[in-house]
Amino acid sequence: MTTTLDSQVGSELDxxxxxxTYKRFLTLESPQGPVVxxxxRGEVIVLxxxxxxxxxxxxxxxxxxxEGLERYGAGTASVRFICGTFAPHHELExxxxxxxxxxxxxxxxSCWNANEAVVPTLTDETTVIFTDELNHASIIDAVRLSRPAGKVIYPHSDMTALGDALAAAPRDARKLILTDGVFSMEGDLAKLPEIVELARAHDATVVVDDSHGVGVLGETGRGTVEHFGLLGEVDIITGTLGKALGGAAGGYVAASEEVCDLLQQRSRPQLFSNALPPTVACSALRAxxxxxxxxxxxxxxxxxxxxxxxxxxxxxxSPLDGEAAIIPIIVGETADAIALSERLLDEGVFVTGFGFPVVPEGTARVRVQMSAALEPEHLDRAIEAFRSVSRPPR
Ligand SMILES: Cc1ncc(COP(=O)(O)O)c(C=O)c1O
Structure with missing residues (x-):
């Protein structure tokens, strides 16, 4: 039976x-690694x-x-405050x-949930939110879920605009500055030293989503905050366990005792959703x-x-410059980015193309991401594929 909704949805898909811009799930038959x-398709190099x-x-x-699964089972079968929590959650935290x-x-x-926990919970009736225009979708949605007194979307990393907006906000407003640590589509870093300085000058709170920074930047991998020598200086950090830190899933908020306590009391993804499975908590801790x-x-x-x-x-x-492990190559049109990624896959290299609306029109790109697991021979084979797809067809 095809309902009216099905046919409307069908037209949307068409x-x-x-x-x-229709996305396919490509099925992997082996664990995630440098080659899957x-x-x-058979074996492909993962970039x-x-x-x-x-x-x-x-x-x-x-x-x-x-070991976590064997010791604790699949989970508590409820949210933490109703059914208890496991020791590995405390150890991981x-x-x-x-x-x-x-x-x-x-x-x-997930970090998606962590962002949707932090922003609405910390927004009161006086709050003004300042958010970088290129922040991750989870921050954008978190802001939409909050009901701030004011919202300023500042141009990407424009510190003059941020400073002016902070100065224009009511003195007694609670001010939240939200930024990615590493911007996921550009691979560039937030100007954290300037952001922290502006926050101090205007009594604002800084929230950094460091999903692409933790495990990548800083002398010991503590992320963008460590990279800039700002450990202990950023109020709130959110991050994912689904990337460098084990790659399964899961997210976190790192902050003061008070903020974490309030999130435990009030944040809806904590109060109305189950805990991280113990297997994930144990894997992430080991990672x-x-x-x-x-x-x-x-x-x-x-x-x-x-x-x-x-x-x-x-x-x-001509990859975009950057210090993180994201290497975007701007192609222009969405169809060209997708075609380039398909040609690379034909050559045995898995790189995703991104176009509008994920990135602005005309800036479609393929996004190369590096891994410590890649060996020099993988890089050599991958670059040969890049060379081969850039040659005109014979
Ligand atoms: C900057 C940023 N924040 C949050 C997320 C969401 O992380 P998770 O998969 O843990 O929900 C991502 C994932 O793509 C991200 O890049």
Missing amino acids: ALREAR RMEG SSNNYLGLAAHPEVVRAGI RALADLSGTEAALTYV IELMLEQPELLARLRENTRAFRAMLSEAGY
Whole structure:
């Protein structure tokens, strides 16, 4: 039976196909790693995952998850305040607080949820929110869920605009500045030193989503905040466990005891949604320990990023500059970015193309992401694919 809704939805899907923005799920038949087996494709080199430290299928991360599952089962079958919490959640939260340089941390089933917890919970009737125009969709939605007295979307990393907006806000307003640490589509870093200085001058609170910074930046992988020497100076950090820190799923808020306590009391994704599965909590904890025990992982990620940027430039591409492990190559039109990503996949390299509306019209791109798990031979094979697709067809 086809309902009216089905046919309307069908037309919407047709429009996506016509615009060539329809997304397919590609099925992986092996664990995430530098090379995966993809259904219908065989082995492909992965240059599009957030598996920055290569820990997603690390034997010790897997083993920790299995032990967590065996010891605690699948979960509490309820939210934490109703049915209790497990020791690994507390251990993970302690580790995340130490990692972030904050007093406390609280986990959520995703960073999406963490952002949707923090922003509405900390918004009162006086609050003015200042948010970078290129912040992640989860921050945009978190702001939509809040009901601030005022909202300023400032041009990307424009510190003059941010300063002017802060100065124009009522003196007694609660002021929240929201920014990504590493901007996920550009790969550039927030100007955190300036943001922190402006926040101090205007008695504002800084919230940094460091999902793409933690496990990538800073001497010990503590993220953008460590990179800028600001550990202990940023009020609130949110992050994901679904990228460098194990790659399963899960998110967190790291902040003062008071803020974490209020989030535990009031934030809706905490009060009305289950805890992180213990297997994920145990795997993520082991991933954090491995990152700290094995600094060579970070060193390899950085070396791979430096080397592949240079290889791309030598092959005639112009990747955007950046210090993180995201290397965007602007192509222009959405259809061209998708076509480039398909041609690369034909050559055995998995890189995703992004177009409008994920990025502004005319700035479609393929986004290369590095991993510590990639070996020099993977990079050599990958660059050969980039060279081959840029040659005119024979
Ligand atoms: C900056 C940023 N914040 C939040 C998220 C969402 O993270 P999660 O998958 O844990 O919900 C992402 C994931 O893409 C992200 O890039």
